[in-house]
Amino acid sequence: MIDKQILKDLTVLYAEDEEAIQNGITETLNLFELNVICAKNGEEGLSIFKSSNKKIDLILTDIKMPKLDGLEMIKKIREIDKDIPVIITTAHQETTFLMQSIELNISAYVLKPIDIYKLQDNLIKAIEPKVLKEQLIEKNKKLQIEIQKNEEKQKVMEIQSRFAAMGEMISMIAHQWRQPLASIGTASFNLKYKLLSGKFDLTTKEGREEQTSFFTNKLDEIEFYVQNLTATIDDFRDFYKTDKIFIDTNIEKPLQNSLKIIQKDLQANNIEVILNHKSKKNIRVCENEITHVFINILKNAKDKFLEKNANDAKIEISTQDLDNSVKIDIYDNGGEIEKENIDFIFEPYFSTKKEKNGTGIGLYMSKIIIENNHNGKIYVSNTKGGVCFSIILESV
Ligand SMILES: Nc1ncnc2c1ncn2[C@@H]1O[C@H](COP(=O)(O)OP(=O)(O)OP(=O)(O)O)[C@@H](O)[C@H]1O
Ligand SMILES: [Mg+2]
Missing domain, CATH: 3.30.565.10 (Histidine kinase-like ATPase, C-terminal domain)
Known part of the structure; x- marks a missing residue:
């Protein structure tokens, strides 16, 4: 099992049009030692994502937002990145977006008002596969280097x-x-x-x-x-x-x-x-x-x-x-x-x-x-x- 430490130093793009909610949740996310980049709506979120140069590890987004809503933003992000974990926050249990969220490969949704423990759990669950994959890639790289070193030693x-x-x-x-x-x-x-x-x-x-x-x-x-x-x-x-x-x-x-x-x-x-x-x-x-x-x-x-x-x-x-x-x-x-x-x-x-x-x-x-x-x-x-x-x- 992975612990809370895995959230440390990860970067979240957080799209939310209600300033008060955004400020509160951002503070909580900072407590989890996450870096948070905030967007006021889907359009800003998409533009930040495009210019982020793959530095964003996870997306947290509201659904109903002006200009571009959360699901539209994710649809466009999915054209660029199929795997980035996404968590949706929503004011009430809506069923209309459920089908769409399956298509968009959404990791989880959290109901408003947000329970921070649930949010933390969902963040961890969402990020876990990505972190594990990266750890595996890193281990693999190290292993390759070791193998190469051994082969060189053998030749010498x-x-x-x-x-x-x-x-x-x-x-x-x-x-x-x-x-x-x-x-x-x-x-x-x-x-x-x-x-x-x-x-x-x-x-x-x-x-x-x-x-x-x-x-x-x-x-x-x-x-x-x-x-x-x-x-x-x-x-x-x-x-x-x-x-x-x-x-x-x-x-x-x-x-x-x-x-x-x-x-x-x-x-x-x-x-x-x-x-x-x-x-x-x-x-x-x-x-x-x-x-x-x-x-x-x-x-x-x-x-x-x-x-x-x-x-x-x-x-x-x-x-x-x-x-x-x-x-x-x-x-x-x-x-x-x-x-x-x-x-x-x-x-x-x-x-x-x-x-x-x-x-x-x-x-x-x-x-x-x-x-x-x-x-x-x-x-x-x-x-x-x-x-x-x-x-x-x-x-x-
Ligand atoms: N027949 C043997 N009787 C006793 N000790 C042995 C015998 N064969 C090997 N050894 C021990 O094993 C060690 C390692 O042997 P190895 O052939 O790998 O290297 P080396 O003989 O010391 O060096 P090199 O082969 O380069 O001359 C030897 O130094 C020796 O201590
Ligand atoms: Mg010998």
Whole structure:
């Protein structure tokens, strides 16, 4: 229920030809904290309404007035504004205007002498739909602004997450490339050394064949490593593509993609990865996004192992089919998440690695990807002295 406060600061156009009545009622209306604009007859009322520039919220009018009567005035006002609430005051109960008042969409009529409580009630009832509508419009506007702000925030986060991921990518490429680059270096050094030190007797057929075979082997080795470097770049490029193409696939594919990208890094830090893949069903996924989620989780485990300087570091990934879905568990044995933190790890910007430039959006983005973009579920639990991230995706 709306209270009397809604009348506060609203503007009423009040048309009444009897000055004494008009003065008395105006005083009362002022007591209700309404602004009142008075007109002596219908003609003046109409002219005030036309020049009011929509500032009038409600019309209160007598019927019998010189020049233009109340109903004629309202008829003309209705041509301009179909909705403005109108209350009629009348000296006696007339039935002739009742039909017309229905046509003119009159909110109420008040008998003279005017009972101010009834007038107040009718004013409130008349204005209520308009105020409610305006409040709704206002709320809607605010909601729209909120939605827009959220969308913008989301975009900024996606960009931040991509930047963070690009930083990751560079460090992972560096890892992946270190070994093949070192091997290329060694092969080319050996070639140069053998060539310059005259190790091959080029005067004999055997010597020439030996040199050809040595060179061919080394060049094959170099070619192999160059292919390896190229493959790494292709893997990363595919992964960082922004297009969202959904395909039906077994979960093994995005899992293997993510391992391809991060496994060298894990191996270099003595982290053992055990894959126990049992799921046979297909799921409909955007591969890049799901790969991203696995990398986020695996990288978090790696971060923790490094932070704790853990021996015997192990990550166990298992997949299984449920009734209408596929479940993936990623467990690491690097210790549990503190109780006071566990409820917040999916929140944006929550990170316990601030001094190491942790952005705290890895898991937030992962949740968006799984729950918003794939209609799945992701959750975490402390178990067996470690942490297990579980993901459930609908099967097709
Ligand atoms: N496997 C895990 N074991 C323990 N704590 C974890 C694990 N995974 C995540 N966390 C906690 O969740 C927090 C949020 O992780 P999230 O990936 O969102 O951000 P971050 O890793 O801190 O930052 P960034 O991903 O940018 O490096 C981490 O700071 C960490 O405290
Ligand atoms: Mg992280």
